[in-house]
Amino acid sequence: xxxNNDLAELLFPDVTMTIDDxxxxxxxxxxPEGAQVTRFAPSPTGFLHTGSLFTSMVSxxxxxxxxxxxxxxxxxxxxxxxxxxxxxxxxxxxxxxxIDADEGYTxxxxxxxxxxxxxxxxxxxxxxxxxxxxxxxxxYPDFCTPEDLDKIxxxxxxNKVLPGYYGVYARDRNLSAEERIERINAGTPWVIxxxxxGDHDRKTKFVDAIRGEIExxxxxxxxxxxxxxxxxxxxxxxxxxxxxxxxTMITRGEEWIPSTPIHLDMFRALGWKPPKYAHIPSIMKLxxxxxxxxxxxxxxxxxxxxxxxxxxxxxxxxxxxMSIANSNFEEWxxxxxxxxxxxxxxNIKKMSLDGALFDMDKLNFFCKEVIAATPIDELFAAVSxxxxxxxxxxCSRITTNGxxxxxxxxxxxxxxxxRKDYAKYGDITPSIRFFFDDxxxxxxANPLPFKETIPSDIVAKMLLASVEKxxxxxxxxxxxxxxxxxxxxxxxxxxxxxxxxxPSAFVGSLSDGAEILRVALTGSTQSPNLHEIIxxxxxxxxxxxxxxxxxxx
RNA sequence: GGCCCCAUGGUCAAUCGGUUAAGACGCGACCCUCUCAAGGUCGAAUGACUGGUUCGAUUCCAGUUGGGGUCACCA
Numbered sequence: 001x002x003x004n005n006d007l008a009e010l011l012f013p014d015v016t017m018t019i020d021d022x023x024x025x026x027x028x029x030x031x032p033e034g035a036q037v038t039r040f041a042p043s044p045t046g047f048l049h050t051g052s053l054f055t056s057m058v059s060x061x062x063x064x065x066x067x068x069x070x071x072x073x074x075x076x077x078x079x080x081x082x083x084x085x086x087x088x089x090x091x092x093x094x095x096x097x098x099i100d101a102d103e104g105y106t107x108x109x110x111x112x113x114x115x116x117x118x119x120x121x122x123x124x125x126x127x128x129x130x131x132x133x134x135x136x137x138x139x140y141p142d143f144c145t146p147e148d149l150d151k152i153x154x155x156x157x158x159n160k161v162l163p164g165y166y167g168v169y170a171r172d173r174n175l176s177a178e179e180r181i182e183r184i185n186a187g188t189p190w191v192i193x194x195x196x197x198g199d200h201d202r203k204t205k206f207v208d209a210i211r212g213e214i215e216x217x218x219x220x221x222x223x224x225x226x227x228x229x230x231x232x233x234x235x236x237x238x239x240x241x242x243x244x245x246x247x248t249m250i251t252r253g254e255e256w257i258p259s260t261p262i263h264l265d266m267f268r269a270l271g272w273k274p275p276k277y278a279h280i281p282s283i284m285k286l287x288x289x290x291x292x293x294x295x296x297x298x299x300x301x302x303x304x305x306x307x308x309x310x311x312x313x314x315x316x317x318x319x320x321x322m323s324i325a326n327s328n329f330e331e332w333x334x335x336x337x338x339x340x341x342x343x344x345x346x347n348i349k350k351m352s353l354d355g356a357l358f359d360m361d362k363l364n365f366f367c368k369e370v371i372a373a374t375p376i377d378e379l380f381a382a383v384s385x386x387x388x389x390x391x392x393x394x395c396s397r398i399t400t401n402g403x404x405x406x407x408x409x410x411x412x413x414x415x416x417x418x419r420k421d422y423a424k425y426g427d428i429t430p431s432i433r434f435f436f437d438d439x440x441x442x443x444x445a446n447p448l449p450f451k452e453t454i455p456s457d458i459v460a461k462m463l464l465a466s467v468e469k470x471x472x473x474x475x476x477x478x479x480x481x482x483x484x485x486x487x488x489x490x491x492x493x494x495x496x497x498x499x500x501x502x503p504s505a506f507v508g509s510l511s512d513g514a515e516i517l518r519v520a521l522t523g524s525t526q527s528p529n530l531h532e533i534i535x536x537x538x539x540x541x542x543x544x545x546x547x548x549x550x551x552x553x
Numbered sequence: 554g555g556c557c558c559c560a561u562g563g564u565c566a567a568u569c570g571g572u573u574a575a576g577a578c579g580c581g582a583c584c585c586u587c588u589c590a591a592g593g594u595c596g597a598a599u600g601a602c603u604g605g606u607u608c609g610a611u612u613c614c615a616g617u618u619g620g621g622g623u624c625a626c627c628a
Contacts, residue, residue: 043628078627146626162555163624191626217556227626234628258557258623279558284621286564291620323577327566330577352566354559355621362565362578372591412591421590480587487587496587514587526589 007177008134010184011141011192017128019270026114026244035068037248040094040101041241043075044087048304050294050358051253051283052090053097054321058280059251060099061346068248072104073241074118077231087118093304097314098342114245119237126232129240129270130192130225138269139225141190142172143183165193166200166221173222192226194236196265204261209249209278210351219261235259239266247275254279254355278348283324284355294358301358311386311425313374315339316367322346323366324356339370364423372420376413380406386425394429397436407536408432411528419528434522435537443523444549450519454508456553461490462516463550472539476531487513520549 029037040056063070072094074087088107094100103112110117133139142165144152152171156163167173172180173195184190198204198218205215225236232240242250257279267274284291285299294302301307307317319339322329326346333339371379384402387394398405409428412419422428433439450459465486471479484494491507493499499509517534518527521542527533534542 041628045628075628081627142626144626149625160554193626211558214557221624224626229626231626233626237628253622254558255622256628281559282621293621324565327577330565331567334577352559356566357564359564359578365578368590415591417592419590483587509587511587518588524588528589530587 002177002181004135004137004177007141007180008131010181011134012127012131015124015127015131017124019129019132022125022128022244026246029069029246031069032067034066035248036062036066037069037071037246038063038251039071039073039104039242039245039247040099040251041073041075041238042087042090043078043081044085044090045078045081045083046086046296048090048093049296050302050304050307053094053099053304053317054283054324055251055253055280056094056099057097057318057321057341058278058325058346058348058351059249061341062249062251062278062348063102064342065346069102071112071114071245072101072106072117073245074105075234075237076118076120077227077234077237079120079229079231093308096308097304097318119241120231122237122241123230125244126226126236126240130232130236133194133225133269134192138195139192140173140175140195140222141180141184142170142193142222142224143188143190144171145189162200164221165223166196170222189228191224191228193222194225194266194269196220196222197269198261198265204264206260206264206274206277208257209276209348210281211279211353214257214260216258216261219265221262223262225266235262236266239263239270239272242275243267243270243272249276249278251278251280254281278351280351281353281355284357286357291355291357293355301360307424309390309426311383311390311427312363312367312423313370313382313425315341315374316370316423317363319370320359320363320366323362324352326350327352339366339373367423368420371422372413372418376406376410379409383409383425383428391426391429394425404435404536405432408435411532411536421528434524434527435533437541440523440545444520444545444552446523448519448523448549449525451508451512451515454512454516458490458507459516460550460553462487462492462513463520463546463553465490466517467543467546467550470534470542472535472542476529479531479534483514483517484510517546520546 031037038059040052040059042052060070062068072091076082076087087105091106101111103114103117104110105115105117116122130139148171149165152165152169153163156169170193173193196219198220200217200220202218203215204218205213208214223235224233226232238250260277264274282293285294285301287298296302316339318341319329319333322341322344326344328350329341329344332344336343374382380402383394384398387398394405421431434443450456466483469482469486471482487510488494490513492513493506493509496510499506503509514530515525518530519525521530521533521537537545
């Protein structure tokens, strides 16, 4: 009588490796007490999702803070959805955020002793473990066609029983080894299913590192572990890989909670110690009053590339995500005067339990803070890098006149309370247009927003008098005194108090006088510090602009 | 539908049974000020509902409701 050994040999004739061999090949990691081994294990199906950045940041931080290891594994078992090159893209995007793996798959080849780190290259490992499972009677070939499965499901629905391949509905579960061998020899296509010993009426418990104890129905379905294409399903690959890669904590999205009993079932069947699980809440979005997961298809902000292209500073996005992960991060940033997430004492237990709505306002806030706090040289480098990739206009300005752009970025920066007007590098180009003569000419080709209550001959006089008398290269106070004097001689108030006391005695207020210069120079009634602008523009440019505008009036 | 997770202002949220229920973003007002941004001060705004347990519940328990997830040879 043929038995499961014969079946296993027939199924995997070429497999000689055993589980013991694998245990020896991947020894326990030599790490200090409490060190966590975590991983980010995406499928190469596109660009980096904002939720993935969040999860990977958490995984990375847990490993780093515990003195452990963070690795990157590519889960490319779904050949239909795999997009060529997206694994490498994912790594590049992660790298941009400083999330670099200690070991794992890289475009140049694997790094680390627990590989391969690409699931499609681990077939021999999966097959060895599955062969053993078949031998032990804990896995078996299933010959159902998709139509058979569909039929089973339909009958279950009709009878209002739970759908799935389990118990009496698991058609091929109790075939004898002999029957199985017969069908295989007859050429019937098969997949391998895990044979569950679970009882649906019982509960399995596990402790989630974030949520605490979770109790779920025991798994009793015989899930597919090896697909007809010879690749494992996620369920099996997770158990097998994370065991041999010696992962200690699985950080994954909360959508995995319901399938955890399947994984625990398999760990038990294999006699392996399961890792800790930390199910991370999803980042949500409000859509017509309903919360839903950030969706790659519907939401631009679901793609990390969206933020990169718009020029959000990486540190700002990270800081925002960290504030969602641990809400005490904000207090910490205030106390420590830094937004550097790598220095923050992250605690996974403090993660909130429900998914946060993605908050653009708050992201903008963090990014403004981060940009304002970045020293000018560093900022200029980051802006240059951004411009090179995403802002042609800015890039050419930087190439032809880098120092000028740098000076503009430095306006009101080097002080206790720096300006905070850029949330993203993409905001820069539109707001600094007026500094460049070609753009300024376009601006002044349109009517300028001078105050209508002030006669244009006065405006012209103010402009011309400034050309003559306004000092350059002096302190701001001295410069402004001079402006006041010029204005005063034309009938503007030299103090706002005087003006308020008797407005009709003046052509306009102190502000009105300054505004004339601002409008002529920038084309707008609003601008950063006028003195700094004038110093950056330089005497020649200022003289030219004021004269041109005066002559037009 | 079964099962699971979650529930404090518009958003992110603190509180380990007793608090005037923190703080941050956003919003509003005022102050500062040559405009804007920044900064400062102040303000509006929160415990889903119903029962229990308790001297006392936002906090513990149950149910209801609501939201989310999951039930593939996808991950």
